[in-house]
Amino acid sequence: MSTVAEVLSIIEHETIPVVGSRSYGERSITVKHAGLLAKLTTLPPNAFTWGHQSIKWSQYCGLVQLGDITLEILPKIHGNESEPGACRESLVRMLKQAGLLKIHKPGGADINLQTHTLLDIFIYDFCEQLNQQLVQGVIRRYIVREENIGVLKGKLLAQQQLRHNLAHKERLYCQYDELSEDILLNQAIKYTLRLLLPRAQSPRLKNELTQLIYTFDGVADTLVEVSDLERISLSRNEKRFEPILRLCIIFMQALNPGTGAGGNRMFSLLFDMNQLFERWVAAMLKPVARENGWRLRQQGPKRFMAYREDIDKDVFQMKPDICFIDDDGIPQLIVDAKWKLLELSEAKLGVSQADLYQMQAYANRYNCPSLCLMYPRQDNCLGEYRLTLQGEISSNLTVKSVQVARLQSRSWA
Template sequence: MSEILTCLEHQSVPIRPTRNSGDFAVTTAQAAQLSKSKSIPQDAFRWGHQSLQWRQFCGVVQLEGLTLEILPKIYGKESQPGSCRLTLIRMLRKAGMMKVHRGAGASIHAQNHSLLDIFIQEFCLLLREQTLIGKPRDYQQQEANLGVVKGKLLVNQQLRQNLAHSERLYCQFDELTDNITINQIIKFTLRVLFPQCRSNQSRKAVTELLMQHDGISEERFSSSNIDRIQLNRTNSRYGPILDWCRLFLDTRNPDVTAGKHNLLSILFDMNVLFERWLAAELRPIAHHAGLTLKEQSPRRHLAYRPDIDQNVFQTRPDISLINADKKVVLILDAKWKILDSNEAKLGISQQDLYQLTAYGNLYNLQSLALIYPRQQNLEAHYPIQLYGRQRMGLDVFCTHPLPSVKLNR
């Protein structure tokens, strides 16, 4: 069973020729696995002098002999990996990026299990619930020698195979079966997950589900096979389960080394997660204020090219609040970044400020907001006045979990 090495985002991990159990380091061979992996985003980490540093990606990466667990750096909880892990799980659930079983949060202790075990257990809970209702089934065309006619008699095959056995009838018929692609994908995913289980609870859950899928054929699949499945009214409840299967299968990279080790990585971009989490938190508040929250919209263009009669430079605001008159009243930009309290500009990216100023002018706004996670030595709120043809106020929030955003109609 591989050892778990837990680190925080932006934390530097030493690279050594060899490592002993318990060392906070990875070996040169393990670092080489990371560099060759096609399943890890190129900007997930950066190289240092005999070290590597994870950037804004958090999750789990399983190497040969070692499992890396990268957790978000949560203000005030940096020394508590369990609390950081729990915060990440809660954000994933709230953002809808991790489909979970109802009540899973109560039965899975996120502070006491590794991330990979948590993912496996939540997948198993969701699958167990649907399996109790009944595995999906479908009619499949089959051919067989029977004692009575079933479906239709295939005359050519009957003459070819049963000429000397008149008691046999070669028939073609439709049979209702659970040995279909969806269940085969699920079984293959369970097979992939079993050797990754670290806790007895995870291993037991996977084993029980494999036993329930004992009559399903053993096939190999990739995430592309899942993309080709067409869900319908009878099996749509398996959509979240297939999303989990896609997540597990899409992150496997069997060609990392010359050996047969399968590198498995499940990484989440904290910029995307923070934006979706914030939208999920603000949506009911906006609704109560009579506003509609939109993500990545409404889209407009910043410019027009008359020579080709085409609009160019389309905008995609992170979060917009729209009133009953369909007018955008506030645009919020979510940034999972580290600021600097010693700078007059707070370390805010000039590009981000230009972008928001362009949004304010294009959408004719009086107020904008930049929202960052809570950080050390930073106040919860910084007001900034933007210069320009029209005066706009920019509220910079450095808070977690939720900023006190003024929702004006």
């Protein structure tokens, strides 16, 4: 029976010592764990940096399992730096509002964000979405079967009949179509459920996974690869399972069933906070766009900064993080989201020169009157600072910090 890994919660950019041996709960990892970390191929290349007998995490948050210990890397949220549970809740809420988690509060069956591990929360979300779709039924498809049976079913295969049944006139070698749930999509779901079962820590969640596996009792237990799932084409009636399929791919990529040296399980499931913050800001700004009668566009509209005449080609493509566009297709406000801290003691507020050049380029190329740089809230930050970009086109730039943590409400919404 598999043992549950110890969960060590750390904050992004925190430095963790690498020691020869450690006690349970100690904020460190051993040399053995560091060796496993070095071999973990699913990590982003810049997820952490090596120091002198230490490692320092970058802006990636999520989960990394190294044998008997699971590192839970949480975002550094202003006001909650010493509260892992609150940081975990903020991360889950950002993922939900950014559309990366669909989890909701079901009546009387809440899961505590403050105490449950991130992986349990991700698994809970997967179970929730799967249960919602199973209410409408398991997907079934017609598959072609060939069988040597006692009655005619479908069509008789003459060659196979002569080969197999010359001495058995009572048998008929038939080919027929059968409506079956034993298809690749369901095999992938069942495989993912079995992959998650030993990794869930909550007894209630383990029971939920077990019940879901029983639901797919008529589906074969088959080893499924991510490359297999790329062959799946969902019909119009099957599109409702598309988010489930995406989650299967994420879990299969992250929770690699392979093991490291000595049978040590390793996996990673990380989110780039730069990308997550951008998606979260976009989600938060959608009501603002609607109120002003604008459309919100992410990663666009795309334009080029220059034209290279000798090859007749536009070069240096630009695509703003977030752009508010009016009914005539004209950009009215461009927003760039930055997951980093300001330096409020500086006249420049810690805004990098490269970021300012980028915003000036947006102002000129898109002829946009209003620009905004958004950062997460921090100590002594008034929330909003205004700059005027000087030049041929004078644009207003707002440097704004937004509160990520919810200090009072603990609900899902």
